[in-house]
Amino acid sequence: KEVPQFDLGTSVLAITGEPSGTLWLGTVKGLIRKDPVSGVTKTYTHDPRNAHSISSDRVWSVTRDKSGTLWIGTNAGLDHYEPNSDQFLHIRNGNKENNSGVFGLLAKGTDSLLIVQQNAIRLLNTKTFAVSEYRNDLQDSGLLTTVDVRTMYVDREGKLWIGTFLKGLTMLDPITRKTVRYLGNIPTIYQIFEDSYGTIWTMSDEGLFLKKNRDTDFSKFIDEGGRILTEFSSGIIEDEQKNLYFNGINRYLRINLKNFEMVVFEVNQQNVHLNDGDLPDNYIGGAFKNKDGNLYFGTRTGYFVLSPGNMRKNSVPPQITISSIRVNSKPLHTDSTNLTDFIAQQHDEISLEYDQNNIVIEFAGIHYGRPENNQHRYKLENYEQDWHTAIKEKVASYSNLPPGDYIFRIKAANSDGVWSERSLKILILQPWWKTWWAYLFYFSLIAVAVISFDRIQRRRILSKERERSREKELAQAKEIEKAYAALKNTQSQLIHAEKMASLGELTAGIAHEIQNPLNFVNNFSDVNKELLLEMKAEIDAGNLEVAKAMANDIISNEEKIKYHGIKADAIVKSMLQHSKSSSGHKELTEINDLVDEFLKLAYHGMRLKDKNLNVAIESNFDPLLGKVAIIPQDIGRVLLNLYNNAFFAVAQKNQHAEGIYIPTVSVSTKVKADIFEIKVKDNGSGIAENIQYKIFQPFFTTKPTGQGTGLGLSLSYDIIKAHGGEMKVESVEGEGACFIVTLPVDGEA
Numbered sequence: 001k002e003v004p005q006f007d008l009g010t011s012v013l014a015i016t017g018e019p020s021g022t023l024w025l026g027t028v029k030g031l032i033r034k035d036p037v038s039g040v041t042k043t044y045t046h047d048p049r050n051a052h053s054i055s056s057d058r059v060w061s062v063t064r065d066k067s068g069t070l071w072i073g074t075n076a077g078l079d080h081y082e083p084n085s086d087q088f089l090h091i092r093n094g095n096k097e098n099n100s101g102v103f104g105l106l107a108k109g110t111d112s113l114l115i116v117q118q119n120a121i122r123l124l125n126t127k128t129f130a131v132s133e134y135r136n137d138l139q140d141s142g143l144l145t146t147v148d149v150r151t152m153y154v155d156r157e158g159k160l161w162i163g164t165f166l167k168g169l170t171m172l173d174p175i176t177r178k179t180v181r182y183l184g185n186i187p188t189i190y191q192i193f194e195d196s197y198g199t200i201w202t203m204s205d206e207g208l209f210l211k212k213n214r215d216t217d218f219s220k221f222i223d224e225g226g227r228i229l230t231e232f233s234s235g236i237i238e239d240e241q242k243n244l245y246f247n248g249i250n251r252y253l254r255i256n257l258k259n260f261e262m263v264v265f266e267v268n269q270q271n272v273h274l275n276d277g278d279l280p281d282n283y284i285g286g287a288f289k290n291k292d293g294n295l296y297f298g299t300r301t302g303y304f305v306l307s308p309g310n311m312r313k314n315s316v317p318p319q320i321t322i323s324s325i326r327v328n329s330k331p332l333h334t335d336s337t338n339l340t341d342f343i344a345q346q347h348d349e350i351s352l353e354y355d356q357n358n359i360v361i362e363f364a365g366i367h368y369g370r371p372e373n374n375q376h377r378y379k380l381e382n383y384e385q386d387w388h389t390a391i392k393e394k395v396a397s398y399s400n401l402p403p404g405d406y407i408f409r410i411k412a413a414n415s416d417g418v419w420s421e422r423s424l425k426i427l428i429l430q431p432w433w434k435t436w437w438a439y440l441f442y443f444s445l446i447a448v449a450v451i452s453f454d455r456i457q458r459r460r461i462l463s464k465e466r467e468r469s470r471e472k473e474l475a476q477a478k479e480i481e482k483a484y485a486a487l488k489n490t491q492s493q494l495i496h497a498e499k500m501a502s503l504g505e506l507t508a509g510i511a512h513e514i515q516n517p518l519n520f521v522n523n524f525s526d527v528n529k530e531l532l533l534e535m536k537a538e539i540d541a542g543n544l545e546v547a548k549a550m551a552n553d554i555i556s557n558e559e560k561i562k563y564h565g566i567k568a569d570a571i572v573k574s575m576l577q578h579s580k581s582s583s584g585h586k587e588l589t590e591i592n593d594l595v596d597e598f599l600k601l602a603y604h605g606m607r608l609k610d611k612n613l614n615v616a617i618e619s620n621f622d623p624l625l626g627k628v629a630i631i632p633q634d635i636g637r638v639l640l641n642l643y644n645n646a647f648f649a650v651a652q653k654n655q656h657a658e659g660i661y662i663p664t665v666s667v668s669t670k671v672k673a674d675i676f677e678i679k680v681k682d683n684g685s686g687i688a689e690n691i692q693y694k695i696f697q698p699f700f701t702t703k704p705t706g707q708g709t710g711l712g713l714s715l716s717y718d719i720i721k722a723h724g725g726e727m728k729v730e731s732v733e734g735e736g737a738c739f740i741v742t743l744p745v746d747g748e749a
């Protein structure tokens, strides 16, 4: 659909119209009047020779007051139009300043007009033409003359809105005379407008803001693309269908006030270069709605008209094409036929390597109506949230896209907002070191590392453990060794103690044995002394025969003394021998003598301890038994032990015996082929059967404390074993015991 454009050959700065349809356009080259019916235009320019011409060719503002008078703000001040004479009247009021540029005009109330000049707002009484500084209302606002007023607006409630440079937006309430300041940080407020819902809109150089009726402050209006819409700053107007239009010079932005949907339309730009000076876009334009609802927008070259009511809907959506894809600054398809094919086939997927991640896509929504009115939006799904609005260039560019699956979506709408959509899948592959099989490889690598580490660790722990247990064993072995040494030591001490104990037993016997020979020696010494004295007397008496006989007696006595001396000597020697620790050497020993000798020693010992006890001794030695190689001290100890036990047993039985009891200990030897046995038998208390197997164990004793060590039989057993012999016991409890020692006859020396 065509938008009618009118070329005036100059930039339009302001537009207003009369109910008749006459249009007034303030331009850089004068004021233009356009007749609606004939289309005839008339341009009013300044003529220095005509006092009733317009005061300047540059017309910043035009407005009609309530009474229908047309007011014109020019570069040289304020004029008003006299329709009857088709002339202008310049408002001077004797003040030179009033002749400076009037940038804005705003009818206020019934008979006053606000005039915006550089650094000042003035108030004109439209009846008397009196001009005054508009100070009263501004008193509190802090604006006064020091502020550049950029735009003004009076809303339906009569509140005056003043947009400034650098001082934000001020609202002046005529009833309360209070001012409120908004948007203090915004450098420039270009336009202010109140829509039919009572929302105040303001376009600034930081974008579009709005304040709904109940809001306390302005908030930013952001469209889907997040764009700042500062280029649409040349006028705001609302149509009858509740759409708001923002003039953007040959383009306009339409916001549907019901749903805030936003559309940008372009009007075919006329290829005209105008030398209108360096006016910024936001001074050019203006927007006006006439009584028919037609909208007029000023442009750099004239104006265009929209008739929102007659707009024919175009229901054919644009066809979207992708015209080029550049990857890393190179076209995706180098030769153009390929690209044509690519596009023709409407491919909807491209696959790229991980380093092909700088992508530029050019697209267009082809529509054969007015393509410049199409709207385009795009978005890269999985990469961004919001849609971009492509206003001029239909190009989307993305750089350094991480690997992933994306969908590039394009939406295009025709000038009537009928949308179509197209999408292109973009696959950026992972680099090989990030693919699933690479991860599998990493995983297995890690797994192998973990397993081998675990193994090594385990092996280390194991060997450590082994080392530790070996050390432990060694320490234990040392302990055992130590304990063994200690045990050995204790054992030898025990053996020694046992030996001393049996020595004690011996002492009595030995003392008794020695006492007899000593008695003989002493007695015979005395006898010999007397004999010698008598012999001397006989010699003196001359009885030589008698003396001789006496001398013979003395000699025979001396022999007896000698005999007993030798006996004592032997006893002492044997005692010494016994107390000596075992030499460990076997000697050929007369067994019967040894058995007899120790029997006597033991018997005397027993007698010394218990004088009242009479024990019958029976001995029966085998004369065939001669010398046998034994360790005599050791076998002697065995015998002594057996005898002591036998005497103890009979003494014990004797104590409790009823009726006639003759304690008897019998000892016998017997040769049997290559062995011989020694039997020590008693008729004592005997040994209970259940302890018979224990008596050879060390420390087993039934004797009262202090009387037995329990070591005797155990040591004896060891000695006999060491001699290659055997020892056993036969006993009936209460009737006596018989110990039988068997030893080899040819024991090695």
Ligand code: ADP
Pocket (backbone or CB within 6 Å): 641, 645, 646, 649, 682, 684, 685, 686, 687, 695, 700, 701, 702, 703, 707, 708, 709, 710, 711, 712, 713, 714, 736, 737
């Ligand atoms: P101790 O004589 O110091 O008790 P022994 O090893 O010589 O140690 O004897 C161990 C035990 O054997 C004795 O306490 C005793 O009970 C028993 N025993 C040894 N000989 C006889 C015996 N002739 N008659 C009865 N019991 C005996």
